[in-house]
Amino acid sequence: MAVDMRLPTVKNSMSLSHSAADRKDLVVPGDVITSDTGFMRGHGTYVDEDKLTASVAGEVQRVDKLICVRPLKTRFNGEVGDVVVGRITEVQQKRWKVETNSRLDSVLLLSSVNLPGGELRRRSAEDELTMREYLQEGDLISAEVQSVFSDGALSLHTRSLKYGKLGQGVLVQLSPSLIKRQKTHFHNLPCGASIILGNNGFVWLYPTPGQQEEEAGGFYTSLEPVSLSDREVISRLRNCLLALAAHKMLLYDTSVLYCYESSLQHQVKDVLKPEVMEEIVMLTQQKLLEHES
Amino acid sequence: MATVQVSEAEKVYILHGIRDDLRVDGRGCEDYRHMEVETDVVSNTDGSAKVTLGHTAVLVGIKAEIGKPRPMIANQGYLEFFVDCSANATPEFEGRGGEELGTELSNTLYKVFNNQHSLDLKSLCISPGEHCWVLYVDVLLLQCDGNLYDAISVAIKAALFNTKIPKVHISSDEEGGKEIELSDDPYDCMRLDVENVPCIVTLCKIGHRHVVDATLQEKACSVASLIISVTHKGIITCSRKVGRGSLDPESICEMIEAGKRVGKALHPPLMKLLQQEESLGNKRQKVGFLG
Numbered sequence: 001m002a003v004d005m006r007l008p009t010v011k012n013s014m015s016l017s018h019s020a021a022d023r024k025d026l027v028v029p030g031d032v033i034t035s036d037t038g039f040m041r042g043h044g045t046y047v048d049e050d051k052l053t054a055s056v057a058g059e060v061q062r063v064d065k066l067i068c069v070r071p072l073k074t075r076f077n078g079e080v081g082d083v084v085v086g087r088i089t090e091v092q093q094k095r096w097k098v099e100t101n102s103r104l105d106s107v108l109l110l111s112s113v114n115l116p117g118g119e120l121r122r123r124s125a126e127d128e129l130t131m132r133e134y135l136q137e138g139d140l141i142s143a144e145v146q147s148v149f150s151d152g153a154l155s156l157h158t159r160s161l162k163y164g165k166l167g168q169g170v171l172v173q174l175s176p177s178l179i180k181r182q183k184t185h186f187h188n189l190p191c192g193a194s195i196i197l198g199n200n201g202f203v204w205l206y207p208t209p210g211q212q213e214e215e216a217g218g219f220y221t222s223l224e225p226v227s228l229s230d231r232e233v234i235s236r237l238r239n240c241l242l243a244l245a246a247h248k249m250l251l252y253d254t255s256v257l258y259c260y261e262s263s264l265q266h267q268v269k270d271v272l273k274p275e276v277m278e279e280i281v282m283l284t285q286q287k288l289l290e291h292e293s
Numbered sequence: 294m295a296t297v298q299v300s301e302a303e304k305v306y307i308l309h310g311i312r313d314d315l316r317v318d319g320r321g322c323e324d325y326r327h328m329e330v331e332t333d334v335v336s337n338t339d340g341s342a343k344v345t346l347g348h349t350a351v352l353v354g355i356k357a358e359i360g361k362p363r364p365m366i367a368n369q370g371y372l373e374f375f376v377d378c379s380a381n382a383t384p385e386f387e388g389r390g391g392e393e394l395g396t397e398l399s400n401t402l403y404k405v406f407n408n409q410h411s412l413d414l415k416s417l418c419i420s421p422g423e424h425c426w427v428l429y430v431d432v433l434l435l436q437c438d439g440n441l442y443d444a445i446s447v448a449i450k451a452a453l454f455n456t457k458i459p460k461v462h463i464s465s466d467e468e469g470g471k472e473i474e475l476s477d478d479p480y481d482c483m484r485l486d487v488e489n490v491p492c493i494v495t496l497c498k499i500g501h502r503h504v505v506d507a508t509l510q511e512k513a514c515s516v517a518s519l520i521i522s523v524t525h526k527g528i529i530t531c532s533r534k535v536g537r538g539s540l541d542p543e544s545i546c547e548m549i550e551a552g553k554r555v556g557k558a559l560h561p562p563l564m565k566l567l568q569q570e571e572s573l574g575n576k577r578q579k580v581g582f583l584g
Contacts, residue, residue, distance in 0.1 A: 002321075002324045002325070003324075003325045003328070003558060003559055003562055004325065004326075004327050004328060005328045005329075005330060005562045005563060005566050006327075006328070006329060006330075006566065007329065007330065007331060007566065007569075007570055007577075007580075008329040008330075008331050008345070008580040009578075009580065010578065010580055087298060087300070089298075136301075137298070138298040138299060138300045138301075139300045139301075140300050140302075140303070166300075166302070167302045168302045168303070168305060168306040169302075169303070169306060170303075170306070170317055171303070221301075221302045223302065223305050225309040226306065226309065228313055228315060231310055231313070231315050232315065232319070235315065235316075235317060235318060235319040236319065238317065238318065239318060239319060267319070268315075268318075268319030269318065269319040269320045269321075269324060271319070272318065272326070272327055273327055274327070
């Protein structure tokens with residue numbers, strides 16, 4: 001048994017690249033962006049005595065005459081096509097309410113899920129009554145954003161075999177701004193586990209399923225015990241994700257993999273110690289710079 | 294306590310992991326998360342400490358005031374506990390939501406310290422039957438990520454170590470009444486001996502095994518927990534069972550043995566850290582709340 005107690009230390013921010021090109025225009029609420037009245041104000045700004053002022057903390061984006069401030073830490077603002085990992089909070093008539101770290105709960109309509117066996121038919125009253133047999137409160141799902149309602153709530157769908165109810169694994173909740181937008185968010189990492197990087201900041205780690213793919217599209221969740229080696233890989237990945245998030249690094253399959261490789265020299269539970277986190281993130285940043293150049 | 298929702302498959306995953314002694318974050322069943330302890334963070338108290346255990350953050354402030362001793366025990370001072378669950382910790386604590394948890398925590402603290410040996414209460418007596426020191430221990434929960442009892446007990450021990458009680462001189466005035474004078478020198482103070490102050494260990498029963506320092510997800514998978522307070526010699530001062538589920542006597546004995554072992558091992562690193570912090574003196578870089 002181990003107890004790790006220490007005095008707190010001030011965290012130093014560390015970054016390898018200090019070039020002027022990387023200097024982003026960061027503002028905090030109240031900072032004056034410009035006194036020029038020729039600009040249109042976008043999201044995150046307001047006009048205070050003819051001066052354009054920021055109302056959120058983030059970076060300034062300018063598109064021709066439009067100035068807006070994109071906040072660094074914000075709730076998830078979904079766009080059509082985003083992959084999200086969410087948790088069912090309510091079962092209502094003909095739809096489920098899903099929590100996706102956005103301002104409003106997202107909606108998953110009964111007509112937007114696949115029926116078992118892949119049937120294509122009109123949903124009947126019986127389907128409505130057996131909704132809870134498929135998805136209950138507390139279940140995790142992976143889904144795609146189909147559309148955005150006028151109030152900003154997202155409408156999700158799981159009409160593909162790769163989406164659906166998630167089985168055994170670990171959920172890591174991070175900030176949505178740390179997830180890089182990529183072509184695909186489902187990765188089978190070579191270290192032995194699979195990862196779903198949801199755009200809403202929820203990352204799902206699970207053991208790579210065997211050769212036989214689930215035919216039912218998520219209806220059957222296997223409750224077989226996961227092997228110890230797979231568990232170690234998943235725990236290590238989880239700690240690496242938290243280390244990268246603590247140092248505000250962008251998360252995508254390559255950065256997570258490099259971080260995993262850099263952490264192999266330490267024990268799984270030691271990865272969460274502050275000095276080990278710093279070391280691992282430094283190594284990851286170096287590897288990523290080498291990879292790019 | 295703040296709760297998180299966990300799906301059935303996640304519960305099964307956690308259960309099987311604990312059965313194999315590998316929890317979700319790689320810890321063993323008896324390992325604590327990373328803990329940070331800092332004392333003397335609140336300037337207008339006589340002693341204070343802030344403890345961060347994973348994401349749980351607890352702030353303890355101790356104020357010493359002169360009061361009348363309890364009628365049954367006229368030659369001792371006493372401690373008063375108050376736990377405030379701030380709404381900063383979780384939205385469930387908004388308004389009066391945190392009151393129930395707060396009273397439960399303070400009642401447990403009263404039980405833990407309700408013995409002759411944890412703290413030398415006789416040293417808090419000024420004049421028997423008339424004046425004594427009353428230590429008001431105020432606990433503030435800043436962030437809640439599971440395992441509140443352990444963090445609170447470590448913080449209380451650190452704050453008691455840090456407490457400086459001014460020395461008093463008693464003189465009798467003309468009418469024969471007693472006059473109490475506090476010494477003017479801010480460094481002329483009395484420190485408390487915290488060797489025997491117990492630390493609380495919470496053991497959660499998950500499946501057939503028990504874990505120490507459970508996170509909120511693990512707590513959602515357990516139905517019963519045992520809370521025991523252990524001194525540095527391994528003596529138990531208080532034990533309580535919480536939770537809706539039942540524990541059979543065999544597992545209670547097992548959990549008590551494990552708790553004694555874990556609790557005994559908590560004290561040496563804590564005392565070492567407190568002494569190391571004290572020896573740094575003015576050179577210590579105070580982190581406080583802006584770390």
